[in-house]
Amino acid sequence: MVTSCAMRDRRSAIVLCILVTVIGTACGGASDLPPKPLSRHFDDVYIAQVPLAEKQSMLEAQNEYSLAKQEKLKAEADLKTSATELEVARNERQATLLDEKSASSRKRAAVDSGDQNRVNSASREVRAAELSRRAADAKVEWLDAHRAYLKRQVRYTEENTYAKEARFELAKARIARSNDIKPKDFDLEAYERQATERGRRAQEAHARAQRDKQAADGKRKHWQQQRREADKMGAPDTVGPTSVTGTGDGDGGAGSSPE
Numbered sequence: 001m002v003t004s005c006a007m008r009d010r011r012s013a014i015v016l017c018i019l020v021t022v023i024g025t026a027c028g029g030a031s032d033l034p035p036k037p038l039s040r041h042f043d044d045v046y047i048a049q050v051p052l053a054e055k056q057s058m059l060e061a062q063n064e065y066s067l068a069k070q071e072k073l074k075a076e077a078d079l080k081t082s083a084t085e086l087e088v089a090r091n092e093r094q095a096t097l098l099d100e101k102s103a104s105s106r107k108r109a110a111v112d113s114g115d116q117n118r119v120n121s122a123s124r125e126v127r128a129a130e131l132s133r134r135a136a137d138a139k140v141e142w143l144d145a146h147r148a149y150l151k152r153q154v155r156y157t158e159e160n161t162y163a164k165e166a167r168f169e170l171a172k173a174r175i176a177r178s179n180d181i182k183p184k185d186f187d188l189e190a191y192e193r194q195a196t197e198r199g200r201r202a203q204e205a206h207a208r209a210q211r212d213k214q215a216a217d218g219k220r221k222h223w224q225q226q227r228r229e230a231d232k233m234g235a236p237d238t239v240g241p242t243s244v245t246g247t248g249d250g251d252g253g254a255g256s257s258p259e
Contacts, residue, residue, distance in 0.1 A: 032155075034155070034158060035158055035159050035162050035198075035201065037162070038162060038165055038166055038169065038194060038198070039194065040169060040190055040191055040194050041169055042169050042172040042173045042176065042191065043183070044172065046176055046181050046183050047172060047175050047176050047179070047181060050175055050179055050181075054175060054178075054179070055175060057171045057174070057175070058168070058171040058172055058175055060171075061164070061167045061168040061170075061171040062168050062171075064164045064167065064168075065161070065164040065165050065167070065168045067164075068157070068160050068161040068163075068164040068165075069161055071157050071160070071161075072154070072157035072158060072160075072161050074157075075150065075153045075154045075156075075157040075246070076154055076157075077245075078150050078153070078245045078246035079147070079150040079151060079153075079154050079246075081245045081246075082143065082146060082147045082150050082244070082245060082246065083147070085143055085244055085245070086140070086143045086144060086147055089136070089139050089140050089143050090140055092136055093133070093136035093137060093139075093140050095136075096129070096132050096133040096135075096136040097133055099129045099132065099133070100126070100129040100130055100132075100133045102129075103122070103125045103126045103128075103129040104126055104129075106122050106125065107119070107122035107123060107125070107126050109122075110122040124233070127233055128230070128233040128234060131226070131229055131230035131233050132230050134226050134229075134230070135223065135226040135227045135229075135230045137226075138219070138222050138223035138225075138226040138227075139223045139227075141219050141222070141223070142216065142219035142220045142222070142223045143244065144219075145212070145215055145216040145219045146216040146219070146220070146244060146246065146247065148212055148215075148216070149209065149212035149213045149215070149216045149246075150246050152205070152208050152209040152212045152213075153209045153213075153246065155205055155208075155209070156202065156205040156206050156208070156209040158205075159198070159201045159202040159204075159205040159206075160202040160205070160206070160258055162198050162201075162202075163195075163198040163199045163201065163202035163258060165198075166191075166194050166195040166197075166198040166199070167195050167199075169191055169194070169195075170191040170192060170194070170195040173186075173188050173191040174188065174191075199258060202258040203258045206258050220247070
């Protein structure tokens with residue numbers, strides 16, 4: 001009897017483990033792991049004696065690789081800053097909730113006074129506070145979606161950096177091949193496969209980032225609409241400036257596209 005129970009418990013544990021694995025993968029867990037470093041690197045020393053005039057393709061690839069690394073640093077900085085921007089927006093939303101609550105209290109007092117002028121004025125104040133709070137809600141939703149996009153953007157720049165590095169390594173390998181330089185275990189096709197695979201991963205990551213960016217842009221337009229409605233009522237703008245890092249407003253935005 002004990003053995004039978006133990007076996008059932010073991011089977012249940014196995015089934016649960018499988019379900020967790022499947023669900024985690026479906027939700028982007030295991031399939032969304034960070035990219036691993038390149039498996040192949042070509043040592044520059046083997047082509048050190050090749051004339052510089054024959055290395056233009058390598059130098060261009062190296063420049064693209066350097067640019068990709070800078071874009072990665074920019075994306076990481078944008079993501080870090082976005083956490084503060086979102087926290088500030090949430091705090092400001094709390095302020096609009098308090099303003100709305102206070103305005104409602106003043107309206108009740110006005111109604112109790114029987115003074116219609118006070119009631120009308122308090123009603124306008126409540127409406128303005130409500131619109132201001134809605135704008136604050138919309139901005140938090142936008143910044144939350146924007147931060148999700150920036151996370152995707154960081155992942156894309158990681159993939160893109162490795163893709164550019166793979167092209168750089170391939171360029172060196174091709175120079176070696178054209179100069180009949182063949183180090184031990186040299187395999188040009190392996191470098192080509194590496195560059196192709198990394199390029200594919202970068203393109204897929206870029207597409208995912210762009211989808212999230214479009215979603216965030218939609219949230220931003222909704223917030224702008226809410227803000228305009230609040231402005232018509234003369235509601236105070238308590239949710240700060242419209243300029244946010246990583247939106248593309250003169251700060252580099254989504255970065256370069258993979259080739």
